[in-house]
Amino acid sequence: MKVLVPIKRVIDYNVKVRVKPDHSNVDLANTKMAINPFCEIAIEEAVRLKEAGIATEVIAISIGDKSCQEQLRTALALGADRAIQIETDENLDALNIAKLLQKVVEEEQPQLVILGKQSIDSDNNQTGQMLAALTGMPQGTFASEVKFIDDKVNVTREVDGGLQTVALSLPAIVTTDLRLNEPRYATLPNIMKAKRKPLVVRPAADFGIDLSPRTKLLKVTPPAERKAGVMVKSIDELIDKLRNEAKVIS
Amino acid sequence: MSILVIVEHDNSSLKAETLKTVGAAQKIGGDITLLVAGFNCQDVVDAAVKVNGVNKVIVCDNAVYEHHLAENLSLLVTELASDYEHILATALTTGKNFMPRVAALLDVAQISDIIDVESSDTFIRPIYAGNAIATVQSLDNKKVITVRTTGFDAVATDGNAEVVKLDTVTDAGISSHVSDELTVSERPDLGAARVVISGGRGMQNGDNFKLLDGIADKLGAAIGASRAAVDAGFVPNDMQVGQTGKIVAPDLYIAVGISGAIQHLAGMKDSKVIVAINKDPEAPIFQVADYGIVADLFDALPELESKL
Numbered sequence: 001m002k003v004l005v006p007i008k009r010v011i012d013y014n015v016k017v018r019v020k021p022d023h024s025n026v027d028l029a030n031t032k033m034a035i036n037p038f039c040e041i042a043i044e045e046a047v048r049l050k051e052a053g054i055a056t057e058v059i060a061i062s063i064g065d066k067s068c069q070e071q072l073r074t075a076l077a078l079g080a081d082r083a084i085q086i087e088t089d090e091n092l093d094a095l096n097i098a099k100l101l102q103k104v105v106e107e108e109q110p111q112l113v114i115l116g117k118q119s120i121d122s123d124n125n126q127t128g129q130m131l132a133a134l135t136g137m138p139q140g141t142f143a144s145e146v147k148f149i150d151d152k153v154n155v156t157r158e159v160d161g162g163l164q165t166v167a168l169s170l171p172a173i174v175t176t177d178l179r180l181n182e183p184r185y186a187t188l189p190n191i192m193k194a195k196r197k198p199l200v201v202r203p204a205a206d207f208g209i210d211l212s213p214r215t216k217l218l219k220v221t222p223p224a225e226r227k228a229g230v231m232v233k234s235i236d237e238l239i240d241k242l243r244n245e246a247k248v249i250s
Numbered sequence: 251m252s253i254l255v256i257v258e259h260d261n262s263s264l265k266a267e268t269l270k271t272v273g274a275a276q277k278i279g280g281d282i283t284l285l286v287a288g289f290n291c292q293d294v295v296d297a298a299v300k301v302n303g304v305n306k307v308i309v310c311d312n313a314v315y316e317h318h319l320a321e322n323l324s325l326l327v328t329e330l331a332s333d334y335e336h337i338l339a340t341a342l343t344t345g346k347n348f349m350p351r352v353a354a355l356l357d358v359a360q361i362s363d364i365i366d367v368e369s370s371d372t373f374i375r376p377i378y379a380g381n382a383i384a385t386v387q388s389l390d391n392k393k394v395i396t397v398r399t400t401g402f403d404a405v406a407t408d409g410n411a412e413v414v415k416l417d418t419v420t421d422a423g424i425s426s427h428v429s430d431e432l433t434v435s436e437r438p439d440l441g442a443a444r445v446v447i448s449g450g451r452g453m454q455n456g457d458n459f460k461l462l463d464g465i466a467d468k469l470g471a472a473i474g475a476s477r478a479a480v481d482a483g484f485v486p487n488d489m490q491v492g493q494t495g496k497i498v499a500p501d502l503y504i505a506v507g508i509s510g511a512i513q514h515l516a517g518m519k520d521s522k523v524i525v526a527i528n529k530d531p532e533a534p535i536f537q538v539a540d541y542g543i544v545a546d547l548f549d550a551l552p553e554l555e556s557k558l
Contacts, residue, residue: 016512017381026382093359094350120493123377124362129320129350138321138425141347144487154428159343160441160496162432162488166319169424178477178494179487214359218372219385226519229540235553238525241541246523248445248502249469249558 003046003055004110006101006131007039007075009068010121019222026121026220035071038116040078041176044183045146046114047079054148055112057081061104063097065089069199076194077186083197088204093214094122098130103207105135110171112153117142117175128175138168142177251280251370254334256327256349257298258342261288261316264297266442269404271340272301274397276405277367278336281305284411287326289316299413302405310416317427318344324351325420331356331392336370341396342441349396358390365401374401379493380516399441400499400520433488440491443472445502446521448491449484450476450514452507452528452547456484461547462506464555474498476508492517507547510535527551 011017012032020027035043049055060075062068063086072083086100105113118125132139140146140155144163147154156165158177186194204211232238242249253275258265268284275282284298287310298307308330314322327348331337337352339345341363353360365383366374372387373395440446447462447469459473466473474491475484491498493516503521508514510526510533518524519538526539529546536542543550 011378017378019382026378095354095357095359098354121378123375123379123493124350124360125346126350126353126360126362129347130354130360132320133324133351133354136424138422139347139351141320142343157343157347158487160488161439162430162486164317164430165428166317167426167428177487214389215361216387216389217384218387220377221383221385223376223380223383223519226524226538228537229524229542231536231542231544233543235543235545235550235557238541238543239554239557242502242523242525246502246540248523 001055001112002057002059002108002110003049004059004061004105004108004113005042005046005075005080006061006113006115006127007043007071008036008116008119009033009062009064009071010036010119013037013120019220023219023221025217033067035074036116036119038118038176040183041178041180042114042116043075043078043080044181045176048181050079059084059108059110061086061101063088063092063100063204072199073194074186076197077191078184081197083199085199085201086204087201090211092211094124094126095130095214096209096211097127098134099209100204100207101131102134103209105131112170112172112174114174114176117177128173132173137171137173139173139175140166140168141175143174144177144179146174146180251335252333253278253280253282253336253338254330255282255284256339256345257284257286257294258340258344259286259288259291259294261291262293264294265340266404267340267342267399269301269407270399270402271338271397272303272405273402274364274367275336275338276303277402278370280336283308283334285327285330286310287315287323289313295413299411300407300409301411302407302409304409304411307411307413308416309413310418312419314419314421318348319425319427320348320351321422321425322420323348324355325422326418327352328355329418329420336393336395338395338397341398345396349394353394356392356394358392358394359388360394360396361386361388362396363398364395365398379513380519381512398497400497433486437466438470438472440472440474440489440496440498443500445469445471446474446491446498446500447471447504447506448474448476448508449479449506450508451478451482453479453484459485461551465551465558468555468558476511476514478511505535506551508535509533510538
């Protein structure tokens with residue numbers, strides 16, 4: 001079974017985000033970048049499926065400029081067998097990303113596509129579901145467990161109030177939540193090996209899809225700061241403030 | 251303009267967050283129709299007709315929609331979509347699951363997690379875990395939107411909308427429901443509670459979360475947790491407040507033994523009043539707290555409980 005893992009290059013989650021002074025976007029110049037944490041969980045899950053003898057090949061794919069090859073090499077070091085970069089300098093909407101991925105799904109015919117549930121930059125939480133819609137596949141989003149039973153995959157999902165398990169026919173789309181697994185670190189020998197694994201670059205324009213933007217980013221501003229509050233000395237004072245000043249308890 | 255709002259429910263009650271999503275729809279402006287898709291969901295329909303500002307409630311009561319499977323629900327919504335310029339759902343796990351599927355089937359972008367409406371095609375939404383706020387314009391003729399409810403006021407429930415029953419059944423036949431494992435709790439939902447009290451790594455273990463129970467009882471509060479407490483295995487993930495968990499904005503948020511990592515603040519900083527109890531005076535949580543107290547939580551919590 002072939003498993004496709006789309007990944008995204010994003011700002012490292014430990015780095016504080018700064019908004020550009022002209023409010024055109026956030027400032028990513030000279031910022032440390034990494035694989036989106038949810039995508040890292042997706043790679044780990046795919047590699048574990050291969051180690052368990054369920055998956056036969058793991059293909060990592062990323063859409064972006066040349067710099068995302070760095071994240072694809074990391075995916076290869078973590079255990080992916082080969083990588084595809086769809087090259088574009090544009091910052092594409094999730095729908096257009098899903099359309100490009102749909103073309104690759106048609107070519108590669110994977111039985112499973114595992115994606116992160118959302119990227120920590122745009123926070124959209126859309127690509128997996130959109131890819132599922134375009135390919136007509138079922139979706140197991142926000143997965144905390146993935147189990148293959150006969151010709152189906154059972155996905156346990158993190159939902160409001162607890163967990164929901166659904167059974168999906170294959171091929172299927174899974175998007176990862178935090179508790180699905182704990183990603184491994186790439187070892188030095190594997191990082192060296194990854195340099196020799198195949199990485200194919202394909203221009204986005206070659207897929208013949210209309211990639212014109214569907215949204216326009218008008219402005220990015222820093223969030224409103226909360227004004228600093230007061231320190232209280234005792235529980236009695238706290239209760240008094242909550243009751244008589246903030247009036248949030250009776 | 252006409253707006254379709256998909257009701258978030260569990261077949262027995264309408265989730266309070268839907269009232270805020272309708273609030274967002276009112277801010278966009280237009281005729282508002284609700285869709286209740288579920289199974290044996292008459293109680294939800296009875297509640298939906300009372301939602302203020304709504305003209306019509308479309309009801310699709312069929313076993314196919316019982317568990318709100320995205321594959322089936324997205325087909326139904328897509329079929330109804332031609333009559334509406336805006337389609338809105340609440341940004342909870344159900345809406346987040348099926349709405350992008352609707353958007354892709356309609357060949358339009360989705361605007362996720364809006365916290366404000368600037369005009370009928372321009373919306374405000376947090377990005378980078380709330381560390382930046384984006385103003386985004388949709389260039390599509392149809393807008394598919396999920397609404398983060400912390401940004402909008404709930405509408406009242408003294409309306410009287412007409413009910414239209416629909417016999418459409420769209421079973422994609424590619425997915426099925428196996429089981430639910432829901433946390434049973436007497437307490438209000440985290441997303442809907444007026445008061446939330448959350449514990450962090452400072453709670454030290456899961457047992458100590460019981461120290462929050464008595465206070466939660468007295469205040470009618472929901473109990474939450476930081477991601478650190480969830481990752482440490484103290485409590486289940488559905489209690490998590492933060493960028494990767496629930497986003498809450500109660501009248502009163504009490505953070506106990508929580509340092510205040512960016513990822514936690516993203517989930518609670520829109521609360522009206524924030525109280526922080528932490529023994530570390532340098533904890534970043536104090537920078538967003540309206541009232542802070544430097545204290546050992548194992549002393550402070552019993553005292554707070556006894557004095558409330």
